[in-house]
Amino acid sequence: MSLIVQKFGGTSVGTIERIGQVADKVARFRAEGHDVVVVVSAMSGETNRLLGLAHEILDEPVPRELDALLATGEQVTTALLAMALHKRGLSARSYAGHQVRILTDDAHTKARIREIDDARLHADLAAGRVVVVAGFQGVDEQGNITTLGRGGSDTTAVALAAALKADECQIYTDVDGVYTTDPRVVDGARRLDRITFEEMLEMASMGSKVLQIRAVEFAGKYQVPLRVLHSFQDGPGTLITLEEEHQMETPTIAGIAFNRDEAKLTILGVPDMPGVAHRILGPIGDANIEVDVIVQNVADDNTTDFTFTVGRGDLARAEAILKEIADELGAREVRSDSRIAKVSVVGVGMRSHAGVASQMFAALAGVGINIQMITTSEIKISVIIEEKFLELAVRALHSSFGLDGEPREEGAA
Structure with a gap:
């Protein structure tokens, strides 16, 4: 007998009929002898409906x-x-979150889980009950209801699985696993049987929307085996687990991630002196604007051009701040570009395989795509390109790294 935490998202419970299908699935697991804790989201569209009601009364x-x-x-x-x-x-x-007592901090609308009182859940499981817990929510020290932010039900499920020491946390969604890239962009995209926490975290942060980033971080920290499955189709899904448990000969690249939500800002002719990067990015950070890729070029005249990317939704605010900074520093000009995108190759195999960067750049050059900016980590290389070339870039890289082949098989060597 195993203890399994299952999470079903809004589309999976969007109608009474679908709730019945979820109940049938849970019943099958119980019939096989498993203990089951189920975490559910609101029915699809309900959170937006409630937000709309709130905004009819107050703008903020x-x-x-x-x-x-x-x-x-x-x-x-x-x-x-x-x-x-x-x-x-x-x-x-x-149970609602406060009844389980999923204790969070007091950061309303984006709270973080501090601890979970699992005594009541263990008692119910010992009595043979299926426990159904509301995702996305908790309670702070003062007894106020809190929510964890969009996608927070994934985090609830992983946190419960960690607290209960579950054998597996299963995330049911409208796709049958994690793919090498978006199948809507590349026909040959294939489902991965297995991927590491590190790879999944990079894929999520680079634009893959299958799992909430915080949930992947939580699962990796507490070593909770995480599996992505289709809500209404049978199949093995994708297991997200530790690298040490991975097969011995890891493919170099796990997948190609991309993000259209990118904008670029450049401040030209900034005096090249110590602390200038802080002078530029400090006010941007103070405005709670997240900066992604950064490139600095130094010219012969002791000035520097400083370029960085932000989310498109933050572009107008960031540009206004940067123009004030440019005036203070005596810079020549501020330029912006919202027609860019980020493409990334991700894989733990990069650690032991040389030449990934050169292969990536050759593939993009082969289809006439110019690279504007580059950033790397131990298991990821990302480039900024013109948005109009995004899908061409993804297809070229997917083919170049041989991701159209057979899927990774669990336990394969």
Whole structure:
């Protein structure tokens, strides 16, 4: 017998019929002898509906009250699923986050989990019950309901799996696993049977939307085996696990990630002196604008051109701040470009394989794509290119690194 935590997203529980299908799936796992804890999101569209109601009253809703409102979406789903399980002859009990006591900090709308009181859950499991927990939410030290931010139900599931020492955390979604890249862009994209936490974290941060980044971080930190599966199709899905448990001969590249939500800012002719990078990026950081790729070029006239990328939604604010900085520093000009995209190759195999960068650059050059900026980590190389070439770049790299072949098989050597 295994203890399994299963998470179902909004589309998986979007209708009463689908809630019934989820109940059927849970019932099959119980029939096989497994203990099951289920984490559910709000029904698809419900969180947006509640947000809309809030914004009809206030342009900027009070965060504490907004959390209290949004948390009701998941609570509806937990009760309905518990009822569906009862209908199928299973003993089930639903809980809101504060009833389990998923303790968080007090950062409303983006709270972080501090600890979980798992005593009640263990008691229910010992009594043979299926436990259904509302995702996305918790409670702070003062008893205020908090929410974990968009995609927070993934984090709830992983945190519960860690607290309960579950054998596996299964994330059910509308895809049947993690792919080498977006199948909508590359017809030959294939499902990976296995990927490491590190690779998945890089894929998620570079634009892959299969899992919330915080959930992957949590799973890696507490070594929770994580599996991505399709809600209504049978299949092995993709197992996300430790590198040490990976097969001995790891393929160089696991996948190609990309992100269209990129914009570039350049400040030209900045005096080349100590502390100039802080003078530029300090005010950007103070405005809570996240900076991604950074490149600095020094000219012969003791000036430097400083370029960095931000999310497109932050471009207008960042540009306004940068123009003020340019005036203070006596820079020549500020330029912006919102027609860029980031493409990344990701794989732990880079650690032991040379030539990945040159192969990537050759593949892009072969299809006439110019690279504007480059950034690297131990298991990732990212480039900034013109957005109009994004899909061409992804297809070229996917082919160049041989990702159209057979999928990684669990336990293969």
